[in-house]
């Protein structure tokens with residue numbers, strides 16, 4: 001019952017999400033495989049029973065289907081090729097730092113599937129050909145990688161590595177500052193702790209002056 005009710009919409013929804021993530025400029029088809037919504041629904045129903053709830057009570061009846069749709073959305077980045085985000089670049093003959101700061105990041109930690117949230121700051125120095133990318137593409141790249149089960153360190157380095165390989169800049173710096181709900185809502189229960197991760201590539205790795213300039217612009221306080 002649930003399968004036939006949700007399956008036709010699932011592809012439409014995932015197409016929509018994938019298109020939003022990479023601006024509709026899809027080349028190889030938006031969604032390779034559909035998320036198995038009925039399977040998620042079944043699992044969520046089992047979890048509700050296991051924690052002592054009644055999944056058939058009024059307020060919970062639609063919950064497994066809702067959670068399945070939510071997971072499809074939260075993990076939509078698994079079905080998007082991040083390289084497609086950077087398929088459009090421009091010539092600008094700008095050879096100095098470009099920084100986009102305070103990009104909202106929301107992801108799920110792969111250990112507990114609980115959210116972590118904060119900001120991403122991305123800077124790069126264009127390569128000798130001076131090619132730049134649209135500023136929004138940096139935020140889209142964050143979205144594609146964040147909508148997967150993640151650890152903050154991998155999310156940070158994936159963004160830096162893709163920028164290096166697709167844009168061929170002189171250097172890249174990515175800094176993420178996030179609070180992890182798995183540390184706040186459960187376990188050690190320390191809310192407010194900020195985890196800061198960085199990934200530095202290319203000339204910014206060795207050029208202390210440029211790196212200090214980038215860090216001062218990224219974290220001015």
Ligand SMILES: Nc1nc2c(ncn2[C@@H]2O[C@H](COP(=O)(O)OP(=O)(O)OP(=O)(O)O)[C@@H](O)[C@H]2O)c(=O)[nH]1
Pocket residue numbers: 109110111150151152153180182183187188
């Ligand atoms: N390095 C890193 N660790 C993370 C991230 N997200 C969550 N964690 C940690 O993943 C670890 C998993 O540790 P385990 O000991 O296997 O799991 P646990 O018993 O639930 O750990 P506690 O949270 O200490 O109760 C925890 O220390 C989390 O704080 C992340 O993005 N990066």
Ligand SMILES: [Zn+2]
Pocket residue numbers: 109110111112113114180182183
């Ligand atoms: Zn966690």
